[in-house]
Amino acid sequence: MTIFQRILNIPLSSSIFYRFNSNSTIFALSSGLGKCGVAVVRVSGTNANYAITQMTNLKNLPEPRKAVLQNIKHPLTKEIIDKGLVLWFPGPRSFSGEDSCEFHVHGGIAVVEGILNALNSLPNFKLADPGEFTKRAFLNGKLDLTEVEGLADLLQAETEAQRKQAFLQSTGSLSKSYKKWKDLLKQSLANIEADIDFAETETLDYGLLEKVEQNIKNLCKELENHLNDGCKGELLRNGVKTVILGEPNAGKSSLLNLLCHRPASIVTPISGTTRDVIEVTLNIGGYPLVLADTAGLNINSQDVIEIEGMNRARDLYRKADLIILVVNIQSYSSVQERYVSFNDYLKNYISDLGLSDMNFRKNCIIILNKIDLDTRNLSANICDKNVVKLSCKSEEGIIDLIDILTKHLKVLCGEPTQEHPSMNQLRHRQELEKCYHNLQRFLKESERKESPDTVIMAEYIRKALRNLGKLIGEVTSEEILDIIFKDFCIGK
Numbered sequence: 236m237t238i239f240q241r242i243l244n245i246p247l248s249s250s251i252f253y254r255f256n257s258n259s260t261i262f263a264l265s266s267g268l269g270k271c272g273v274a275v276v277r278v279s280g281t282n283a284n285y286a287i288t289q290m291t292n293l294k295n296l297p298e299p300r301k302a303v304l305q306n307i308k309h310p311l312t313k314e315i316i317d318k319g320l321v322l323w324f325p326g327p328r329s330f331s332g333e334d335s336c337e338f339h340v341h342g343g344i345a346v347v348e349g350i351l352n353a354l355n356s357l358p359n360f361k362l363a364d365p366g367e368f369t370k371r372a373f374l375n376g377k378l379d380l381t382e383v384e385g386l387a388d389l390l391q392a393e394t395e396a397q398r399k400q401a402f403l404q405s406t407g408s409l410s411k412s413y414k415k416w417k418d419l420l421k422q423s424l425a426n427i428e429a430d431i432d433f434a435e436t437e438t439l440d441y442g443l444l445e446k447v448e449q450n451i452k453n454l455c456k457e458l459e460n461h462l463n464d465g466c467k468g469e470l471l472r473n474g475v476k477t478v479i480l481g482e483p484n485a486g487k488s489s490l491l492n493l494l495c496h497r498p499a500s501i502v503t504p505i506s507g508t509t510r511d512v513i514e515v516t517l518n519i520g521g522y523p524l525v526l527a528d529t530a531g532l533n534i535n536s537q538d539v540i541e542i543e544g545m546n547r548a549r550d551l552y553r554k555a556d557l558i559i560l561v562v563n564i565q566s567y568s569s570v571q572e573r574y575v576s577f578n579d580y581l582k583n584y585i586s587d588l589g590l591s592d593m594n595f596r597k598n599c600i601i602i603l604n605k606i607d608l609d610t611r612n613l614s615a616n617i618c619d620k621n622v623v624k625l626s627c628k629s630e631e632g633i634i635d636l637i638d639i640l641t642k643h644l645k646v647l648c649g650e651p652t653q654e655h656p657s658m659n660q661l662r663h664r665q666e667l668e669k670c671y672h673n674l675q676r677f678l679k680e681s682e683r684k685e686s687p688d689t690v691i692m693a694e695y696i697r698k699a700l701r702n703l704g705k706l707i708g709e710v711t712s713e714e715i716l717d718i719i720f721k722d723f724c725i726g727k
C-alpha cells in the first residue's frame with residue numbers, strides 16, 4: 236500500500252493500480268485510415284520486441300528511438316509486405332510506459348492490412364481498443380486523468396484557441412494546480428493528525444492548527460476564483476452558443492450564409508421564410524462559434540408554424556452565450572422621424588420582438604443590415620461601437636463584424652495560459668465544488684466556539700483530498716475511465 240493510499244484511506248480493491256495487469260501486446264494503425272503518404276502502426280506491450288525481431292531481418296533490437304529502414308515481412312510466410320521505418324521505444328520511456336515499437340510504412344490500404352495481419356499472427360498480440368494506448372499510459376502513471384482528457388480534446392480540437400487550451404491541459408497545466416492543492420491538504424492533514432495523536436503528551440508547534448486554518452481559507456479563495464471563471468474553459472471547449480434574432484426579412488439567414496460561406500439557410504424575399512433553427516459551427520478568429528439562425532420574430536403572427544418557430548427562437552435566446560440582433564435599415568428608415576435616436580428606435584424594436592425583459596447590452600452585437608439600400612445615408616449618424624453596419628449583399632462591413640465577433644469570443648472564452656489554465660469540463664467543476672464544500676465544513680467546525688473536534692476536521696480534509704484524487708485520477712472507477720476513453724480513436 237502506498238503512502239498516498241494510506242492517507243486517503245483507499246481500500247486496495249478500489250485502487251486502479253492494483254487492478255491493472257495486462258499481458259497482451261496491443262497494436263493498431265495510429266495514423267488515419269485511407270490512402271495516404273505514410274501510415275504509422277503502433278505496438279505496445281511485453282512482447283513488442285517480437286514484432287521487430289520476427290518481422291524484420293534485424294538480429295538485435297535497434298538503438299532506442301532511432302529510425303532504421305527495413306524490409307518488413309510476415310512472420311509466418313516470410314513474404315515481404317513493404318519497406319519502411321522501424322522504431323524501438325523500450326519502456327518506461329515510451330508513450331504508454333511499456334515496451335513499444337512503430338512501423339512507418341506506405342499508406343496504402345493493402346499495405347496497412349498486411350502489417351496488421353502480420354502482427355495479429357504473433358502470439359498474444361491483439362488489436363487495440365479505442366484509447367487503449369493512452370489508457371495504458373494512464374495506468375502506468377505516464378499521464379494523469381486531466382492530462383488524458385486534455386489529450387482527447389487535442390484530438391478533437393478544431394480551432395487554434397481550442398488547440399492551445401487542450402495542449403496546455405495535456406501537458407499538465409491543470410494538474411499542476413490540483414497537485415499543489417493536494418500537497419497543501421496532505422500537509423494540513425498530517426498536522427491535524429499529529430495534533431490528534433500527540434497533543435496530550437507532547438508539545439506541538441504553537442499555533443499549528445491556526446496555520447492550517449489560514450491555509451485552508453487561502454485555498455478556498457483560490458478554489459472560488461477557479462470555479463467563478465465565467466465557464467470560460469467550457470465555452471472554449473464546447474463552442475460559444477450564438478443566436479441570430481430579428482424581425483422577419485431582416486436578413487438573418489443571409490447573415491448566417493455569409494458567415495459560413497454556403498447556403499445553409501433558405502433565403503427568399505418572403506417574410507417568414509425560416510421556421511426551424513438552422514445551426515452551423517464556425518471558426519472565428521481561432522474561437523469556436525455555434526451559430527443558430529432562427530425564425531423572424533413577429534408578435535402579430537397567427538400562423539401556427541411561425542409561432543412554433545418563434546418559440547424555438549426565444550428558447551435559444553434564453554440559453555445563448557452571445558446574441559446577434561439584426562435590424563433592417565429599411566424598417567428603421569420608414570419610421571425614423573418618430574424617434575429621437577437610433578437607440579430610441581432600438582429599444583422599441585426589441586420590445587416589439589417580445590424580448591424587452593432581457594438585458595441586450597450584455598454580450599449582444601447589433602447589426603444594421605442592408606446598408607446598400609441606405610439611400611438617405613441614415614447610418615452615417617449611428618456611431619455606436621456595438622452596432623455593425625453591414626450589407627449581406629455587397630459584404631460591406633463583414634470585416635468589422637468578424638472583428639467585433641472575435642473580441643466578444645476572446646472575452647467569453649478567455650486566453651488560457653500555463654499559469655492560468657481554464658477548467659473546461661463538468662466533471663472537474665463537480666469534483667472541485669465538492670472539495671470546496673468539504674473545506675467549508677472543515678472551516679465551520681474549526682470556527683466552533685466550544686472546542687472544535689479535530690477528528691471531524693481531519694475527516695473533512697480527507698474527503699477534500701479524495702475529491703482532488705478523483706479529479707486527477709488517483710482514485711477512479713472503471714465507469715469514469717470508460718466515459719473518458721470512449722472519446723479516443725483506435726490507435727491513440
Ligand SMILES: Nc1nc2c(ncn2[C@@H]2O[C@H](COP(=O)(O)OP(=O)(O)OP(=O)(O)O)[C@@H](O)[C@H]2O)c(=O)[nH]1
Binds near residue numbers: 489503506507508
Ligand atoms: N439589398 C439587400 N438585400 C438583402 C440583404 N440581406 C438580405 N437581403 C434580402 O432580404 C430578403 C430576406 O433575407 P433573409 O436572409 O431570408 O431574411 P430573414 O431575416 O432570414 O427572413 P425570415 O427568415 O423570413 O425571418 C432576401 O431577399 C435577401 O436577399 C442586404 O444586405 N441587402
Ligand SMILES: [Mg+2]
Binds near residue numbers: 488
Ligand atoms: Mg430566415
